[in-house]
Amino acid sequence: MSADRILVVDDEPQIQRFLRPALTAAGYDVIEARTGAEAVKAAATAAPDVIILDLGLPDMDGKDVVAKLRGWSTVPIIILSARDRESEKVAALDLGADDYIEKPFGIGELTARIRTALRHRLRADAQTERVCVDGLEIDTLRRLVARDGEPVRLTPKEYDLLVLLARHAGRVVTHRTLLTSIWGPAHGDDLHYLRVFIGQLRQKIERDPARPAIIRTEPGVGYRFADEL
Structure with a gap:
């Protein structure tokens, strides 16, 4: 090789x-x-x-x-x-x-x-359809999310935001990219809106939302989905 x-x-x-x-x-x-x-x-x-x-x-x-x-x-x-x-x-x-x-x-x-x-x-x-990290499983083919085998209920926007981050695992995704991709160009500067949704996601998927390990903050720039833990 x-x-x-x-x-x-x-x-x-x-x-x-x-x-x-x-x-x-x-x-x-x-x-x-x-x-x-x-x-x-x-x-x-x-x-x-x-x-x-x-x-x-x-x-x-x-x-x-x-x-x-x-x-x-x-x-x-x-x-x-x-x-x-x-x-x-x-x-x-x-x-x-x-x-x-x-x-x-x-x-x-x-x-x-x-x-x-x-x-x-x-x-x-490979166009991966399944992402697993720290007990969190995202199955994009069936549009399902589970934490330690238990289903996680997400709103459509929460799911779209999670999948976008997961598909860029290990990479920094900027605030503007997340906002415009999920909510459209008119919302490119709505940082408070994004922080609210990230907070909601963390409450549902993180073992300790106060110390997030899966969705990590890149201060002033955006967020990074954990590639591995």
């Missing part, structure tokens, strides 16, 4: 010198790009399984690279950047990035996010 291929897009030589041996040691095939143009070309010609993308590139903003790639590719994109403003995270994720890690970072965290991105891609390719 061939190794999964990781495209690292960063113009900082020290980052490239650090990531190549670390990711190679983790069992990945690593290719590199230092500009946005090189990244788009490499994504088209080298068929990477995951892209690690810096936002501060010399020829274009990394968010523009995300937008270009999402015009034709669904390859998982993990943003790796020193920009820590929530608006930068939200913009990149709304454009189609799968995850966001701030510099400085640990290689353990990065490889964990890569594994999550690869699992999500496999599930998406």
Whole structure:
């Protein structure tokens, strides 16, 4: 079986010198790009399984690279950047990035996010109809939800919100994406509305709603459905 291929897009030589041996040691095939143009070309010609993308590139903003790639590719994109403003995270994720890690970072965290991105891609390719995590079972074929074998009664909107999060397990889903997908574009800024529904869901599916483990909050950005516990 061939190794999964990781495209690292960063113009900082020290980052490239650090990531190549670390990711190679983790069992990945690593290719590199230092500009946005090189990244788009490499994504088209080298068929990477995951892209690690810096936002501060010399020829274009990394968010523009995300937008270009999402015009034709669904390859998982993990943003790796020193920009820590929530608006930068939200913009990149709304454009189609799968995850966001701030510099400085640990290689353990990065490889964990890569594994999550690869699992999500496999599930998406297989069009998984059943999701199980920590005793919670979601059967989208039969439109059923159970907790430790006991049926969970959800409203239609609660169910749609849960399924949307579950289908992106391990990934951050932004407030705007959730609101516009479930309630429509006119509700893209209704954060209070979303928090109410998330609270209701947690009461029904979490073992301890006060300390949610399945639907996790990404402060100022959105929510992340647990990939595994």
